[in-house]
Each structure stands twice: as structure tokens, then as C-alpha cells.
Amino acid sequence: MRAVVAVLLFVTAVHAAMWGVLRDKQSAPDFKGILPSVSYAPFEGTGHPDVDNIPSVEKIRADLKTLSRMTRAIRLYSSTGGVELVPPIAAEFGLKVTVGAWIDKNSERNEREIQAAISLAKRNSNVNGVVVGNETIYRGEQKVDDLIELIKQVKKSVNVPVTTGEIWNIWRDNPKLASSVDFIAAHVLPYWENFTDKQAVDQAVYLYGLLREQFPGKRIVIAEFGWPSAGYNLKNAEPGTFEQAVVLRNFVTRAEAIGMEYNIVEAIDQPWKFFEGGVGPYWGILNAAREPKFSWTGPVVNENYWKLATIAVLVGILLSLPILRLAQPTIMQALVLSAASAGVGTWAATVFAYWEGHYFVFGSAFALTLGLILLIPLVLIAMARIEEIAAIAFGRKPRRLIVKGEPVAPATIGENVSFPKVSIHIPAYFEPPEMLKQTLDAVARLDYPNFECVVIINNTPDPEFWQPIQDHCRALGERFVFINAEKVEGFKAGALRIAMARTAVDAEIIGIIDADYVVQPDWLKDLVPVFADPRVGLVQAPQDHRDGDTSLMHYIMNGEYAGFFDIGMVQRNEANSIIVHGTMCLIRRAAMDIAGGWAGDTICEDTDLGLAIIEHGWLTHYTNHRYGHGLLPDTYEAFKKQRHRWAYGGFQIVKKHWRRFLPGASRLSPDQKREFALGWLNWLGAESLGVLVAILNLIWVPIVAFAGIAIPDKILTLPIIAAFVVSLMHFMILYRLRVPVKWGQMLGAMVAAMSVQWTVSRAVANGLITEHLPFARTSKGGLSRMSIEFQAFWEAVIGVLLLVGAAVLIVTNSQKEVREIYIFAAVLVLESLPFLSAVAIAILESSRINSFEFWRYAGVRSAELIGLRPVAMPTVTGASQPVASEVRREAS
Structure with a gap:
């Protein structure tokens, strides 16, 4: 354990050191002066002058007091809706004001704006100019000639310079407009023109020179220059706090050196500017709380960096603590788990940083919260899978696994050891007689002297199914008891209860096999000795199948089943937490009686009983040696129905047993509770969450594609990709280490496993809204025929919609090339794979290539x-x- 503690300390130290080494620190020219002008809007919620959003005098005064320490002047964009309060308050702090008149297509309101601007210019001596309209030509709100007339109207009424604010190329292309103004107020925003932060200042200086050359003798003012501190990239233009600081410090230094007049956009972040895309709210040099985003002198650093580092390291430590509870973990095992914990800690710090550094309207806050709620269980599932990879790849070999040929009890069966009587129960419902005869013949060949076999055929009135079995049981001798029961309630559990009533009174162990299973002669001889330990209540052997070569579909299905029995069951056995799956199961009769016997309130009666036995404190054991081989589902439809039954029954068991996981409610150990909880989450939760997230992402596609709102990659989409990669690694690594299949069958098994995601999620949904669904028998033995209906219709619909959604995102993003949108499109493609896997198998089943x-x-x-x-x-x-x-x- 000391070595493990040392590993945890080592990883924590490396994690902290990496945060220290990777801390970004950039240099930029110091600026110790006062900015000549910054843009200011006192609004909150919206910036439109007609909206009842009048700012208070106290708020404006507090803002201007703060800004007076940073700038000599402010630029406004309108003159009504409360903005008219700004100039007289600005005068209190010695601030000059460039008044703005907001111009759009509403001529009546335009006139109100113009008159208000004129009034402000006349009544306030600190007004140093009037800007009539802001990017009015660019937005198509006014024609050039009409705007010129408005400018002339204002010029006649005021004694200060008058202009309009437009993008630099509007001035370049409209010399007549330039002639009508007192000075050119050019907007130069390199971000919107796809320039990088390294190119931004050079581009601004170049365009300033270009305008000076085109309009010699004309006063040129760069009326808007800035860089956003957050949001989405626009092709090569990358927003960010470091980028903003470096760009602005470089710009003001260059501008001061060449005598450029300029105005920085903007003073304070405007969260209401969400309509300007992801960067709209983040152009301020102060955040919405009126705090500086960066320092104008010294190295450019993230002031909150060490807070984030502390969060990351602490979360990593907390997630690593459960490693100390593992039974004798190896150094490599602890290293992998603690490194994964550190990774999740870094993600948690990233989430915190995003939440602290962004503004949210209700819709975005709701979407982010919902996304995190769905992601947290996905992260837990990924961590559980990493733990399983570490345990199998680097941990100690299984210690509780029953291995063929190794002693399983202090004393083995011999002349002086009794043979406890075993009663083997075989329930059957409309099973092919020839198949069931093979099962009975195999039981008759068992190399064990003291057993009986009870065959219970239930609710099968057709004598063609039960008469041959009755005759065959008579031929096999008195060990074989035949029961033909009609009107049996409780499905398979009801039939097994009847079998228990006809079981020999001296039978100590009950064996369960399905009607299609051909058992090996040494099944009982090898496994019954485990019950020599009086604490053992149950011994489970795996399922396997003898018809995997029937078709390619059956081949990959058989590979998919094998993974559960060679990986999951072996690991769960180490914590005495196996899932009982009925067939090939031996149960101590006393344990069954104490647990209440076969219950008919779930359709997975075997798993239900097994959990009840474990809850009463009995030991269970597992062997991965194949002691019996059954038949695979006949069709893909049958395969899906079987998986639906298992998942629905599993959800029923969760609802039935969850209270017994509360403290003191059962004899379950903490490790057993953890194994079952993670097992349910890993199976039922992962599949259901996968479908839910895929559908929610589909709904989000039009918003991302057409509303300019992307999903933050570092906290939502990249974790989904990481979880998918972990799942892929989990499947491939563990299959190569534990499951004796070839590469082709392994890849096919992966497709088969993914193909039932929709099926499992439907079962969970059914479990949420219903209490009982009828037991659906899995068709085996060749009696069923392939349905004429396509067995993956809804999977095809959802899979195609996900691919179409990805295509729409890529096409609509071709002009902006926002990285987050491309990543979101990649997520949609990944999410389509389980649905398309179902489509592939459904197509394979009816195609020629399904035949070997x-x-x-x-x-x-x-x-x-x-x-x-x-x-x-x-x-x-x-x-x-x-x-x-x-x-x-x-x-x-």
C-alpha cells in the first residue's frame, strides 16, 4: 500500500508541476498612458433604444467613474433610451463624449435620434463630435445618399465635427460619403476579416495608411478597434484573453507611435450582444462586473490560473482516493487510475473556468447545465472502464475464478466424500423437440452419480412439442421427471416454481439449464465440490453457443456474447458480485429458500434471484470454462428481443432492489454495491445516455447551423469524443487480453454490441413508464423465420439524421470555419455509429454475404x-x- 500511496503522490506532484510548466505567459509592450477613447453602452439586456431598458443615473456614474481612470473620452451609439443621461455625468469626471445617433429603417425614430443627438451636442460642452449612424450602410439600413442627407441635417445644427461610423472598405468604396463628413470614422476589426491575432495590428496600421493615402488631408479616426476575449474562432481569427491583451497592448503602442487617433471597442463587456455570434459579449476591456480582464503592463498572464490549477489538482486527488480501497492494486494499475483522475480534474477546472468566464442567457445556461448533467455519468462510465482496463492489463490475476483442473475445495469428491444430490431443472416453452432431446441426452451423460432432471413444459398445449419429450424422458429412466403444465402464471419463474415443488426432498443443489443447452459430462463433477464451503450459495458457469458458424451474423453475435462472460463476469466475480444469468447455474437450495425462491415480478427471474442471494450474504463463484453450449438467437430480431428483455428486466431489478443498497438494508458490502451500481450505469445508463445525447444534439443542429451558436468543445463535445475513445480502447484491449477470438470476430462483436444501443434505451424507457411487460421467448432452434419487416428502421432514421446533421453543420460552417462546429459535426458522426451498426447487421442478415x-x-x-x-x-x-x-x- 505504501507503493500505491507513493504513486498517488507522484502523479499529484506531476499534475501540479505540469500546471506550473504549462502556465502561459506572453510578453507585450507596456502601456502606462490613458486611452484616448473607448466605446460605452450603459444598457443591460438589450441595446435597442426603443426597449424599456433605461439605465439608472447611479449605474452610469459608477461606470464613468471607473472609466475616467482609463480613458479621456467615450463614444456612444445612440442618444435616447437613457443614453442621454451620459454626457452630463461624463462631464463630472472630465470625460469627453462622442455622441451617437442610431439610424435604421424607421424614419420616425431616426428623427428622434437625430434631434436628441443635436440637443446633447448643444447642451453639453464636453461633446466633441456626433456620429450619425453606426455601420448603417454595411447593414443595408440606409442608402448612401439618404445617409448623407441626415449627416448634412446634423451638421447644420451643431458646432462639433459630424461623421458616420462605417467599416473601412465602405469609406474606400464611397468617396462621396467621405466628402460629406468632417472626419472619417473607420471601423477596423481584423477578427471579422479572419486575420490572426498576430496579424491584427499590422492590418489595422496598413488600413489606416491606405485611408490616409486615399483621402489626403482628411482627418482619419479608427473609430473601432478591438479583439474579443472569448467566443468562437472565425477561420484563422482566434479569440481569447491572452490574444485580446497582446493585440490591444501592441495596437495602442503602435498607434501612439504614429499619432493615430483611435477608439477601442469596447469599454465593458455587453452580455446582451449574443446576436453578434459567440464573440459578441466579449469585446470589453472590463468584464461585466467592471473588473479589468488584463493588465496593461508586465507579462500577460491568466490571473485565475492558480485557482484553476488548485481545482484540477484537488479534484484529481479526490477521484484518486478510491484507489486506496482496491485490493492489492499494482503500481501500474494505480498509475493509470490516478492519471485518469488527474485528467478528469483538469476537465473539471476547465468547466469551472468556462462557467466563470462566460455570460449566459437562460437558454444557454439551461443547455450547458443539461449537457453537464448528462456528461457527468458519461465521465463516471469512462472512469469505470479505465479502471477495468487497468485491472485487467496491469492488475493481479483473478483470485476467485474457478479454473478447470485446479482444486476448488479442501476435499475433492472421492470414495469417502458424499455426492450432494443435484436437481437439474429445464424449463421449456414451445421448444423444438429434437433440440430439447439433445439437451436431455447430454444431461443423461453427466459424470455424476447423484442427480435428477425435472423437465417442465409450460403453456404448450400442442402435443407435437411435449409428447416426444415425455416419451424421451421415459426412455432415459427414472432420473428424468416430466411435467406438462398449462395455464402457468409468472412466465419462466412460474414454471420453475412448479419444478421446485416436484424436486426431490433430498436435493441440496438446484441446477438450471435452458432447453437448448448441451452440457459437458464434467459439469457437476467439477463444480459441485465448490459447495463444500457452506458459505457458498451459487456457482455460475458461462453461456456459450455451438452454432456460431451458421452465418456471419451468428459468428459476430457469438463473439459479442463472449466478451461479457470472459471480461465482465470475471472481474465482477472478484468482488463476489456476479450477475446470475440462469442457464449453467448451480444454486444451493437453502440459499434459494432464504432468498424467497423464484419471483415472478421481473422478467429476469434468474438475475433477480441471484442478487437476492448475494444480498443475504452468500458467496457466489464463477468459472469462465465452458461447460455447456446452447443455440444463438435465430434472427437479428430475436437477438434484439432478447437484449430488450434483459435490459427491461435489469431496470425492473433496479427499481425492485435499490432500497437494499441503502446503509444497513442488506448484507451487501460497499464493493458489491459499487459493482452493481456501476454495472447498471455502465450498461443501462451508457446506452440510454448515448441515445438521449444523440437526440438532443440532433435538436441542437439547426440552432448551431443557423443561429451562430456553437457548443463549447472543451467542456461538452471533446469529452464525448474522449468517452468514445475510452470505450473503443476498453473493448479492443480487453478483448485481446481476455477473449480468445480473432480480429475479424472481435470487430464484428464490437458492431453487434453497438447495434443494440437503441434497443437497450427503449427498454429503459419502457421500464420508466411501465411496471410489467410480458416475457418474450428468444427464438432458437430454427423454428422462427426472418421477419419481412426491416429490423433497424428507427436506427436507420436516427443514424441518417445524425449524418445529415453533420453534413449541414459542415456546409453551413464553410464560410466561418468555426472549430467547435466541426468538432460537433464529428460528434454527430460518432453518435451515428451505433445506429448504423444496427442497420448494417439488419442488411447483412438478408444478404448473400451473410453466408460463409x-x-x-x-x-x-x-x-x-x-x-x-x-x-x-x-x-x-x-x-x-x-x-x-x-x-x-x-x-x-
């Missing part, structure tokens, strides 16, 4: 075409051509 014969023939033909296999040719005698009969004989 097709692949064998294709392989032979390919070998012949490339010359690796000789092709039989007709024999030719001399120079004569063979006759048709000879060709036919040769071909045959």
Missing part, C-alpha cells in the same frame, strides 16, 4: 484469379478442339 459459403467461394475465385490456385482446364488432344461433352465431363 459466399466467402469461401469468393476466396476460391480470388485465388484462381490471381494464380494462387490452379483452374481445372479441359484436356485437349493434339490440335483438335474438345467437343461439348468433353468440356462438361472435365468441368464436372
Whole structure:
């Protein structure tokens, strides 16, 4: 344990050191002067003058008092709606004011704005200019000639310079407009023109020179220059707090050096400017709380950096503490887990930084909160999978696993050891008689002297199904008890209760096998000795199948089943927390009685009973040696129905048993509670969350594509990609380490596993709104036929919609190239894979390539075409051509 503690301390130290080493520190020219002018808007909620959003005098006075320490003047954009209060208050702090008149298509309101601006210029001696309209030509609100007339109207009425604010290229392309103003107020915002922060200042200086050359002798003012501190990139233009600080400090230094007149946009962040895209609220040199975003002197650093580092390290430590509770973890195991914890800690600090550094309207706050609520369980699932990777790849070998050939009890069966009687129960419902006969014959061959077999056929009135079995049981002898029960309630559990009533009174152990399972002769001989320990209540052997070569679909399905039995069950067994799956199960009769026997209130009666036995403190054991082989579901439809039943039954069990996970409610240990809780979360939760997140993302697509609102990548979309990568690694690494399958079958098993995501999520949804669904028998033995309906219709719909959504995002983002939108599109593609996997298997089932014969023939033909296999040719005698009969004989 000391070594593990040392590992945790080492990782914590490295984590903290990395934060120290990676701290960004950039240099920029110091600026110790006073800014000549900054843009100021006193509004909150909206900036439109007609909206009842009049700022208070106290608020304006507090703002201007703060700004007076930073600038000599302010620029306004309107003269009504409360803005008219600004000039006289600004005079109290010695601030000059450039008054603005907001101009749009509303001529009546335009006149009110103009008259208000004129009035302010006349009544306030600190007004040093009037700007009639802001980017009015660029927005298409006014024609050039009409705007010129408005400018002339104002010029006649005031004694200060009059102009309009426009983007630099509007001035360049409209010399007539330039001639009508007293000075050119040019907006130069390199961000909106896709320049990088490294190019921004050079571009501004270049455009300033260009305007001076085009309009010699004209006063040129850069009326807007700035850089956003947050939001989305625009092609090469990357917003950020460092970028803003460096750009502005470089700009003001250059501007002062060449005598440029300029105005910085803007003084204070305006959270209401969400309509300007992701960067709209973040142009201020002060945040909305009126705090400086950066220092104008010294290195440019993140003032909150060490706070974030502390959060990251502390979260990493807290998530690492459960490692100390693991049973003898190895150094590498602890290293992997603590490193993963540190990674999650860094993500938590990133979430905190985003929440602290951004402004939210109700919709964005709701979306972010919902996203985090869904992401937290996904992160927990990813952590659980990383833990399983670490345990299997770097941890100690399983210690509780029953291994074929190794002793399982202090004393093995011999001449002086009794053979406890085993009663094997085989429930059957409309099962093919020949299949069930094979199962009974295998039981008859068991190498164990003291057993009986109770065959219970329930609710199967057709004598073609039960009569041959009755006859076969008679032929096999008195060990085989046949029961034909009609009107049985409780599905399979009801049938098993009837079997228990007919069980021999001296039977100590109950064995359960499905009607399709052919057991090995040594099943009981090898596993019954485990019950020599009186604490053992149950021993489970894995399922396996003997028809995996029926088709390619069956081949990959069999590979998918194997993963659960060779990976998950082995690991859960270490915590005495296995999932009982009925067939190939041996149960101590006393444990069954104490647990209440077979309950009919869930459709997974075997798992329900197994959990109840564990809750009463019994030990359970597992072996991954195959002691029996059954049949796979006949069709993909049957495969999905079986998975739906398991998931729905699992959710029923969660609802039934969750109270027993409360303190003192059962004999479950903390490790057992953790294993079951994570198991349910990892299976039911992961699949359901995956579907829910995919559907929510689909709903979000039009908002992202057409409203200019992207999803923050570092806190929402990149974690989804990371969780997918972890799941992929979990599947591939553990399959290679634990499951003896080839690469092709492993990849097929991965497709099969993904293909039931929609099925499992539907089962969970059914479990939320219903209490009981009927037991659905899994069709096996070749009696069922493939449905004429396409078995992945809804998966196809959702999968295609996700791909279409990704395409829409890519197309609509081609002009802006916002990185977050491309990442969001990639997430949609990843989320489509489980749905498309179901479509692929449904198509495979009805295609020629599902047949192994097709692949064998294709392989032979390919070998012949490339010359690796000789092709039989007709024999030719001399120079004569063979006759048709000879060709036919040769071909045959």
C-alpha cells in the first residue's frame, strides 16, 4: 500500500508541476498612458433604444467613474433610451463624449435620434463630435445618399465635427460619403476579416495608411478597434484573453507611435450582444462586473490560473482516493487510475473556468447545465472502464475464478466424500423437440452419480412439442421427471416454481439449464465440490453457443456474447458480485429458500434471484470454462428481443432492489454495491445516455447551423469524443487480453454490441413508464423465420439524421470555419455509429454475404484469379478442339 500511496503522490506532484510548466505567459509592450477613447453602452439586456431598458443615473456614474481612470473620452451609439443621461455625468469626471445617433429603417425614430443627438451636442460642452449612424450602410439600413442627407441635417445644427461610423472598405468604396463628413470614422476589426491575432495590428496600421493615402488631408479616426476575449474562432481569427491583451497592448503602442487617433471597442463587456455570434459579449476591456480582464503592463498572464490549477489538482486527488480501497492494486494499475483522475480534474477546472468566464442567457445556461448533467455519468462510465482496463492489463490475476483442473475445495469428491444430490431443472416453452432431446441426452451423460432432471413444459398445449419429450424422458429412466403444465402464471419463474415443488426432498443443489443447452459430462463433477464451503450459495458457469458458424451474423453475435462472460463476469466475480444469468447455474437450495425462491415480478427471474442471494450474504463463484453450449438467437430480431428483455428486466431489478443498497438494508458490502451500481450505469445508463445525447444534439443542429451558436468543445463535445475513445480502447484491449477470438470476430462483436444501443434505451424507457411487460421467448432452434419487416428502421432514421446533421453543420460552417462546429459535426458522426451498426447487421442478415459459403467461394475465385490456385482446364488432344461433352465431363 505504501507503493500505491507513493504513486498517488507522484502523479499529484506531476499534475501540479505540469500546471506550473504549462502556465502561459506572453510578453507585450507596456502601456502606462490613458486611452484616448473607448466605446460605452450603459444598457443591460438589450441595446435597442426603443426597449424599456433605461439605465439608472447611479449605474452610469459608477461606470464613468471607473472609466475616467482609463480613458479621456467615450463614444456612444445612440442618444435616447437613457443614453442621454451620459454626457452630463461624463462631464463630472472630465470625460469627453462622442455622441451617437442610431439610424435604421424607421424614419420616425431616426428623427428622434437625430434631434436628441443635436440637443446633447448643444447642451453639453464636453461633446466633441456626433456620429450619425453606426455601420448603417454595411447593414443595408440606409442608402448612401439618404445617409448623407441626415449627416448634412446634423451638421447644420451643431458646432462639433459630424461623421458616420462605417467599416473601412465602405469609406474606400464611397468617396462621396467621405466628402460629406468632417472626419472619417473607420471601423477596423481584423477578427471579422479572419486575420490572426498576430496579424491584427499590422492590418489595422496598413488600413489606416491606405485611408490616409486615399483621402489626403482628411482627418482619419479608427473609430473601432478591438479583439474579443472569448467566443468562437472565425477561420484563422482566434479569440481569447491572452490574444485580446497582446493585440490591444501592441495596437495602442503602435498607434501612439504614429499619432493615430483611435477608439477601442469596447469599454465593458455587453452580455446582451449574443446576436453578434459567440464573440459578441466579449469585446470589453472590463468584464461585466467592471473588473479589468488584463493588465496593461508586465507579462500577460491568466490571473485565475492558480485557482484553476488548485481545482484540477484537488479534484484529481479526490477521484484518486478510491484507489486506496482496491485490493492489492499494482503500481501500474494505480498509475493509470490516478492519471485518469488527474485528467478528469483538469476537465473539471476547465468547466469551472468556462462557467466563470462566460455570460449566459437562460437558454444557454439551461443547455450547458443539461449537457453537464448528462456528461457527468458519461465521465463516471469512462472512469469505470479505465479502471477495468487497468485491472485487467496491469492488475493481479483473478483470485476467485474457478479454473478447470485446479482444486476448488479442501476435499475433492472421492470414495469417502458424499455426492450432494443435484436437481437439474429445464424449463421449456414451445421448444423444438429434437433440440430439447439433445439437451436431455447430454444431461443423461453427466459424470455424476447423484442427480435428477425435472423437465417442465409450460403453456404448450400442442402435443407435437411435449409428447416426444415425455416419451424421451421415459426412455432415459427414472432420473428424468416430466411435467406438462398449462395455464402457468409468472412466465419462466412460474414454471420453475412448479419444478421446485416436484424436486426431490433430498436435493441440496438446484441446477438450471435452458432447453437448448448441451452440457459437458464434467459439469457437476467439477463444480459441485465448490459447495463444500457452506458459505457458498451459487456457482455460475458461462453461456456459450455451438452454432456460431451458421452465418456471419451468428459468428459476430457469438463473439459479442463472449466478451461479457470472459471480461465482465470475471472481474465482477472478484468482488463476489456476479450477475446470475440462469442457464449453467448451480444454486444451493437453502440459499434459494432464504432468498424467497423464484419471483415472478421481473422478467429476469434468474438475475433477480441471484442478487437476492448475494444480498443475504452468500458467496457466489464463477468459472469462465465452458461447460455447456446452447443455440444463438435465430434472427437479428430475436437477438434484439432478447437484449430488450434483459435490459427491461435489469431496470425492473433496479427499481425492485435499490432500497437494499441503502446503509444497513442488506448484507451487501460497499464493493458489491459499487459493482452493481456501476454495472447498471455502465450498461443501462451508457446506452440510454448515448441515445438521449444523440437526440438532443440532433435538436441542437439547426440552432448551431443557423443561429451562430456553437457548443463549447472543451467542456461538452471533446469529452464525448474522449468517452468514445475510452470505450473503443476498453473493448479492443480487453478483448485481446481476455477473449480468445480473432480480429475479424472481435470487430464484428464490437458492431453487434453497438447495434443494440437503441434497443437497450427503449427498454429503459419502457421500464420508466411501465411496471410489467410480458416475457418474450428468444427464438432458437430454427423454428422462427426472418421477419419481412426491416429490423433497424428507427436506427436507420436516427443514424441518417445524425449524418445529415453533420453534413449541414459542415456546409453551413464553410464560410466561418468555426472549430467547435466541426468538432460537433464529428460528434454527430460518432453518435451515428451505433445506429448504423444496427442497420448494417439488419442488411447483412438478408444478404448473400451473410453466408460463409459466399466467402469461401469468393476466396476460391480470388485465388484462381490471381494464380494462387490452379483452374481445372479441359484436356485437349493434339490440335483438335474438345467437343461439348468433353468440356462438361472435365468441368464436372
